[in-house]
Amino acid sequence: MNKYVYILCLISFCQLNAQGDFDYKRFTKAMCAPGFHGRGYVGGGDSIAAAYIARSYAQMGIAPISDNYFQSFSFSVNTFPDSCDVFFSGQKLIPGQDYVATAASSGTCTKSPCNPTFFYSKFVSGEEFLEIITKGDISWFDLKENDILIVKNLNYSLDKSRNISYLISQYAQFKPIIELVNKKFTWSVSPIAHGSTHLQIQSSSLLNQTNGQEISINIHNQFIKNHKARNVIGIIEARKKAKATIMLTAHYDHLGRLGSETFFPGGNDNASGVAMMLSVAEKFKNKPLRNINLMVVAFAGEEIGLLGSKHLSEHPVIPLDKIKFQLNMDIMGSGEKGITAVNGRIFKKEFKKLQKLNKKMAAVLTVKARGKAANSDHHHFTEKGVPGFFIYTMGNNQNYHDVYDTYEALSFSSFEGLSSLFEKFIRKL
Ligand SMILES: [Zn+2]
Structure with missing residues (x-):
């Protein structure tokens, strides 16, 4: 960067420099590494992932929601250590x-x-x-x-x-x-x-x-009666006094290990979704919304029954009626065949907005709508009256809940386009 650009950059709060700093591929690869143990309940996998995500928030300058990033809760789980x-x-x-x-x-x-x-x-x-x-x-x-x-x-x-x-x-x-x-x-x-x-x-x-x-x-097998898990929650404050909050969410847990030899990396599901959430969050960190706070939540315990999002919906850190919209991202690693928005048929106005923007930006081939479905972390919020979409990519990657859902199998074919599409969509809500 030459001196002139550097000065310009300082004047514009270093947006030029800061934009695109987040390396989503590196992040996804790290989440899928053997040392994260499939982000489950053997070897402290989910806890290692939670700490890594909190560090990523901190590096990006996303503030903790309280005195730290974590909301703890517990559940029982069967493991194969x-x-x-x-x-x-x-x-x-x-x-x-x-x-x-x-x-x-x-x-x-x-x-x-x-x-x-x-x-x-x-x-x-x-x-x-x-x-x-x-x-x-x-x-x-x-x-x-x-x-x-x-x-x-x-x-x-x-x-x-x-x-x-x-x-x-x-x-x-x-x-x-x-x-x-x-x-x-x-x-x-x-x-x-x-x-x-x-x-x-x-x-x-x-x-x-x-x-x-x-x-x-x-x-x-080891049955754990009281496994402690943590949602990781950060906030990007509005530039002026906030009137509402928009929630960006993605679950970070996966299935963990099946013995010491085998783990389930969960590349598409859902290392890719957390990476997408951070990629979108970074854009708002660089240019926050005027009157709306952005809450960033990486959920634990999704695969065992949407437990992290259930817990937050029952113990909200901000009142649910102050949440304007939830954008939940789960399975973001492909996109060759477009994306689907669960709840797209319920929140029609917002869905039209998303489709229109995609037409303009050409992020993906198609944006499909579905009705309600209890299949990811939007569900408990939808049921409590918080509007929102759960978005997943569709493509060639058919690896799902198996050992082949690796980082290497991800095409990231629409990742950057989708990240920009979600940013614009949120700015227009
Ligand atoms: Zn998932």
Whole structure:
């Protein structure tokens, strides 16, 4: 920067210099790093992410909402902290790729270090399983001691397959069970734990699908009764006396770890959304709104049931009737096929504004509207009368709640355009 530009920059509060300082790719990559443990409940992952986000707020000059950035709350969660080994007929299966312990599964042991438990395979079709379970007499499975039921939930209609899955999870309350699947894993995180072990295995990962094969399972689960999580809340004050607040939100938690080898990076969901939130916030830090404060909230506990946003909606740091609008961003890493605004059909005036702006700015191909949906952190605020959108990108990236949702898989195809679109939209509200 030459001297003349530097002086100009000082006069204009260094906007030229400050704009674009936030490196959204670097931020997203850091959030997906192994040291963040999938921003869940093993290795302090969510807490590490919260501290990193608070540091990013501070670096950007976003003020804490009170004497610090954090709003704490707690919940119970089932975790898989270390041992997670499964061998089928001597062949090692890879967690996240070949198999998952379902989120509510118990392990084969609850205290580390664990020793493997040995089972023998007993395959049944989904049909047979349904029939016997519906009759209510599981002796029909004819299980010998140490046999484990492996239900082939393959190639059924969506409804039937869901029904089989549901009944398998009921069975897992009492006895260990394996569900064989041939669709991608969609993992989650659970506030409860079943009484027994419940695995899903990819059918293609088991070469020898015959009865009597030895299965060794060594999975340790730890049920945490009172996990303390933190929403990270900052504020960018209006230039003049504020009449209202606009809320920018994105959840930072993800699914965490499945044993010491495997973690779920949550690149698209939702490292990308927090990055988008900060990218938009930076623009307002450089040029705040005249009469409206901007509250910036990174929510914890979304994946376990929208718990962070529920907590803030029930313990608001500013009165909810002073919130003019909420823009919630979840899954911001693609955009080749446009974006969708949940609540777009409810808040029609605002939706038209967003569409019109996009037409002018050509940020993405399409802006679609949906009705209400309880699928992200806007929900509890919408239900309490706060207008808002939940926006997600649509594109080629189909990795969702699996180990493939990595930083490297993100295209960021519309990121910068969307960041500018959201800025303009907020300025026009
Ligand atoms: Zn999400």
